[in-house]
Amino acid sequence: SQQGEEDPQALSIQEGENATMNCSYKTSINNLQWYRQNSGRGLVHLILIRSNEREKHSGRLRVTLDTSKKSSSLLITASRAADTASYFCATDKEDSSYKLIFGSGTRLLVRP
Amino acid sequence: GAGVSQSPSNKVTEKGKDVELRCDPISGHTALYWYRQSLGQGLEFLIYFQGNSAPDKSGLPSDRFSAERTGGSVSTLTIQRTQQEDSAVYLCASSLAQQGGNTEAFFGQGTRLTVV
Structure with a gap:
């Protein structure tokens, strides 16, 4: 089964609006x-956040991580039509392996 | 090359034939991953390599699937006696695996396999 699950599965917004996608996972992770x-x-690759970090920014992207809830969110601010894509979270378990498991993804449509 | 290279880009094969998919990772990347993605779906983990060894083969769908990696570099994913349900995009990625967890994974453009 997938380690990570994103929601929503699909998201449609107007250009200029913010888009928020969420990811939940099952086990303790490294990042x-x-x-x-x-x-x-x-x-x-967009951004990596380590298990000891709570928030990270990169341009119009903001990622948060809540290890107590085993969840993360990706916020894209001031969205553009070019942001239309599928977005996936990926985790590697805190077990010294490097197995990288992806979630099911969120399909984002930004309408011009 | 500078990125992860996969070949062929597209492959159409007849049901029952064997296929080989190739992945050239970024030089120096110790970790190499294979994923399968059906249309509109997420990435299904198949197998990953740390150097030449494969610590986790749990994602391989059946014994018709096998993979190897030689010289810590090129990897080949082989599907024997292909079935129509094997049709998908097969993605390869590589990364610098280091203590403390994975780093950014770089993906190839994938091989689109169609079994007719």
């Missing part, structure tokens, strides 16, 4: 990452 995928091919 959590967010990726973006366009057109069903290769994924691109």
Whole structure:
């Protein structure tokens, strides 16, 4: 079964609005990452947050991590049509392995 | 090359034939991952390598699937006696695995496999 599950499964917003996606996972982790995928091919890394961090920013992206709730959120501010893509969270377990498990993803549509 | 390279980009094969998918990771990356993605779905973990060894093969769907990695570099995913349900995009990624957890994974563009 998947380690991470995102919600919502799909999100449609107007350009300029903020988009928030959530990720929940099951086991203790070393870190959590967010990726973006366009057109069903290769994924691109967006941001990594370690288990001892609570918040991280990168440009218009803001990621939070709550290890007590085993959850993370990705906020994209002032969205653009070019942000339309699928977004996935990925975790690796706190067991000295490097197995990287992805969630089911959120499909984001930003309407111009 | 600078990125992860996968070949072929697209593969159409007849049911029952064997296929080999290749992944060239970024030089120096010790961890290599294979995933499968069906249309509109998430990434299904198949297998990962740390160096040449595969600590976790639990994601391989059946014994028709196998993978190897040689010289800590190139990896091949082999599917024997392909079935129509094997049709999907197969994605490879590599990363610098280091103490304290994984680092950013770099993905190839995938191989789209169609079994007819």
